Amino acid sequence: MNTTKFFLLLILSFMIITITLGEQKVSDNNVVLLPSKNDPTVSFRIWFKVGSQNDPAGKEGLASITAQMLTDAATEKNSYEQVLEKLYPLAAGYNASSTVEMTVISGRTHKDNLGDYYPLFIDAILRPAFKQEDLERIKSQVLNQLENMLRYASDEELGKAVLYNDVFTGTPYGHITDGTIEAVKSITLDDIRQFYSAYYTKDNFVIGLGGGYDMNLLSNLKKDLGMLPTGTPKAVEKPAPKAINGLNVTIIDKDAPATAISMGFPIDILRGTKDWYALAIATSWLGEHRNSSSHLYQVIREARGLNYGDYAYIENFPNGGRYQLPPQNVCRRSQLFEIWIRPVPNETRHFAMRAALRELKKLVDNGMTQSEFDQTKKFLRNYVLHFGPTTMEKLAYALDDKFYGIKDEGHLNMFRKMMDELTLNDVNTAIKKHWQTSNMQIAVITKDAQSFKDALVNDSPSPITYKTPKPESVLEEDKEIIIFQLKVKAENVKIMPVTDLFVK
Amino acid sequence: MARIIIGVFLLIFFISLGSTAMADSIFPYKYQKETLPNGLTVIMIPMESPGLVAYYSVVRTGSRDEVEQGKSGFAHFFEHMMFRGTKKYPGSVYDSIVTSMGADANAYTTDDYTCYHMNFAKEDLERVVEIESDRFQNLSYEEQAFQTEAGAVYGEYRKNVTQPFALLNEKMQDLAFDVHTYKHTTMGFEADVKAMPEGYEYSKSFFKRFYRPDNVVILITGDIDPNKTLALINKYYGEWEKGYISPSITPEPPQTAERIGEVAYTGKTLPIIDIAYKGAALDPNNNDFVSALLLSDLAFGETSDLYKKLIIQEQKVQFVAGSTPMNRDMPLFEIYSMVKDENDINYVRDEIYRTLDEFKNKPVEEKRLNDLKRRNKYGFLMGLDTPDHVAGGLARFAALTGSIEVIDQLYKHLETITPQDIVNSAKKYFMPEQRTVVVLKGVKQ
Secondary structure (H helix, E strand, O other): OOHHHHHHHHHOOOOOOOOOOOOOOOOHHHEEEEEOOOOOEEEEEEEEOOOHHHOOOOOOOHHHHHHHHHHOOOEOOOOHHHHHHHHHHHOOEEEEEEOOOOEEEEEEEEHHHHHHHHHHHHHHHHOEOOOHHHHHHHHHHHHHHHHHHHHHHOHHHHHHHHHHHHHOOOOOOOOOOOOOHHHHHHOOHHHHHHHHHHHOOOOOEEEEEEEOOOHHHHHHHHHHHOOOOOOOOOOOOOOOOOOOOOEEEEEEEOOOOOEEEEEEEEEOOOOOOHHHHHHHHHHHHHHOOOOOOOHHHHHHHHOOOOOOOEEEEOOOOOOOOOOOOOOOOOOOOOEEEEEEEEEEOHHHHHHHHHHHHHHHHHHHHHOOOHHHHHHHHHHHHHHHHHOOOOHHHHHHHHHHHHHHOOOOOOHHHHHHHHHHHOOHHHHHHHHHHHOOOOOEEEEEEEOOHHHHHHHHHOOOOOOOOOOOOOOHHHHHHHHHHHOOOOOOOHHHEEEEEHHHOOOO | OHHHHHHHHHHHHHHHHHOOOOOOOOOOOOOEEEEOOOOOEEEEEEOOOOOEEEEEEEEOOOHHHOOOOOOOOHHHHHHHHOOOEEOOOEHHHHHHHHHHHOOEEEEEEOOOOEEEEEEEEHHHHHHHHHHHHHHHHHEOOOHHHHHHHHHHHHHHHHHHHOOHHHHHHHHHHHHHOOOOHHHOOOOOOHHHHHOHHHOHHHHHHHHHHHOOHHHEEEEEEEOOOHHHHHHHHHHHHOOOOOOOOOOOOOOOOOOOOOEEEEEEEOOOOOOEEEEEEEOOOOOOOOHHHHHHHHHHHHHHOOOOHHHHHHHHHOOOEEEEEEEOOOOOOOOEEEEEEEEOOHHHHHHHHHHHHHHHHHHHHOOOOHHHHHHHHHHHHHHHHHHOOOHHHHHHHHHHHHHHHOOOHHHHHHHHHHHOOOHHHHHHHHHHHOOHHHEEEEEEEEOOO
């Protein structure tokens, strides 16, 4: 999307109610309201247009740590202990979610407690104390995540992190939100203060407010956030990942009990456009997240029992192992088409990779059939009803709509409407236009990396044996999968020890 | 890890049932409970929701019921088999029906129960009742499909085993229990998971014994008419034959001496210490048990003195947290902490002991107890916002007791808890001879 169009869409963007208030007013275009009279709670989501793409070189992780220094640390009025003490009886809290492009400070309270809650929430944003001891505590948590948890405790998340870092290397998306070990260690309170001054300005946020609030609260919120300094941060250019030639494989060599695989390539298509919804149908059929209707799931798990699940995506889905339904406020201007193969026995890694790529090739070459198309769009039309059931999540979707410039009805309504409008031809045309199988980035977490590299480069057959009998149709198909040509070139395979990851 | 996450969530939900001063009943929705002649219990809770319904089938059987040698993990494995279909609706047909409805459907297994849940549009209610009643009565699968699914379960084991917490829990349960089935995790011992393909005949007997109406509670919440819903339940589940056979579970004898264990994690991790005490089964009339539910938060929650000391001031640990689960039999009441420096493990352990000793000797301030009661009230009210959250939060109560009346009983009892009750509870459960301590350390430095 070019800048002018993006700007126009932003001006026309979706708003449910707009109110003009006070002398230090916040532009109404920067307010999203979801009033719900019967809701006994009030939900806040304040979106600051900053994320890891704004991390200065050598300070990767700064956006995320700065956000945590607002919500998980002292304010000028209260020490962190006092903040926790005061929030405790309210059964309420607030937190920061910082992703590549967005940082959202969110919180929810029962209406009865709004008077006690609101001053704490607004103080966190306006008057952070930035104390050294809080910074040390937060840095230690981030370093534990980078040095230990991500490298060793979840090979699935590790695989995705490697894939995204590889695809976006050299761009502002080229590091994970948590940053790098050396950079995190180097972050000082001065870095935090500078970053806060630059990005937490009155010109750089959108208010999201929902539930059973009244107009006084909105008025106060606008007035209070209007006290932030002025300043429009310089826009970060949309990342342009370098072209991928052939199948590029990064093998992370570690003592892995099973092999996790993530693969994909950049796609230049975003939510809100017709082609996106067409691809959403194809993606759902190929690999609906955590759903046994996924075709990859049927081939790899259901028929062959190789793993726990196999899915496909056209939008980033962090922590997919933990959540059933898609996340909100993780928007990006540049997305990947992605396939996630959950850990398979090491001896079947080559076979599983071939099986997945073969299915993708079949889809790209032949398209979906009418019955697959009919069934999938029927599924999606109702399935999206489950997205965003709470006020907080609806508010988050409304902010996403602002990010993507989706006006009027919003993404979820548009999603349902498009299920009635799109044709099989639309879907198959979109597949041909946006998807291919020749140029992909692949991340593999496994052991004996060199022997896997050899097998890949030689396109060696990957015979498979099962402990249990399988139907003839499966065995026949296996004969094709075993020799399915991947044509990986030696110079496109990189082996790295896990300890080399996220260092700097 | 899954066990902990589920445990903590339910604990939060439960703890939040603590208090509401303005009503006789803590539960704000009217509900209708019916029991069919075959013993099937159905609880219907109409609530405001935009045309959506949540449907939870709760089988009161979990890994606790795996009494036979070599069959640990079977309740969870069986949960997978329940998606393999019937003669009328084979697995692929069942899947395509669920898919065409756009339902959000899944299942999970815990120590005490197995839960099948589905969210869907209200116009699909009859279809859901039909396909769910069919698979619960007429499940049918071939040995080949059974064996393939066993491979997927082993895949799930492999996926989990890279998490330090999975390993730590496995070791803790094995060490703390001698004879009770809580000795194994819900996932099961690895050797048993590996041997699952050989259990086809056993799986059929598992279905016959446990998947019976007198062992199942159905929770239906959301945009429903209870009378019409009940008519559908009668129509589709009425012929289901009762015949639940309760397993004979050997009670765990009292522990008389402290147990110490260590486990090596093949990856790299900060050390984790897990201190567990033999607790008590869910009983809303047991003053010590009800007090223990509050004690855990008072002693180790984020406003506790220990949390402030170890996390905020000294910064010696990544986290510290207590867990007081609700179970059918005696579970472990646990305190976990991830320690930053291996040399501080004993220090952190002793600080946890010192905290528990303080609670045994000094009554907690009245204000802190009241703050916790206020927190519980609002946590509860804020958590009941969707049909899925309501049904999901009630599932464990329904599984443990066969109903949800226990919520009001617990609530009324929690209101009466005094600082002295907390002292008594600390003395009852947190004694050194009832303790098992496991430290997990990473092999790589």
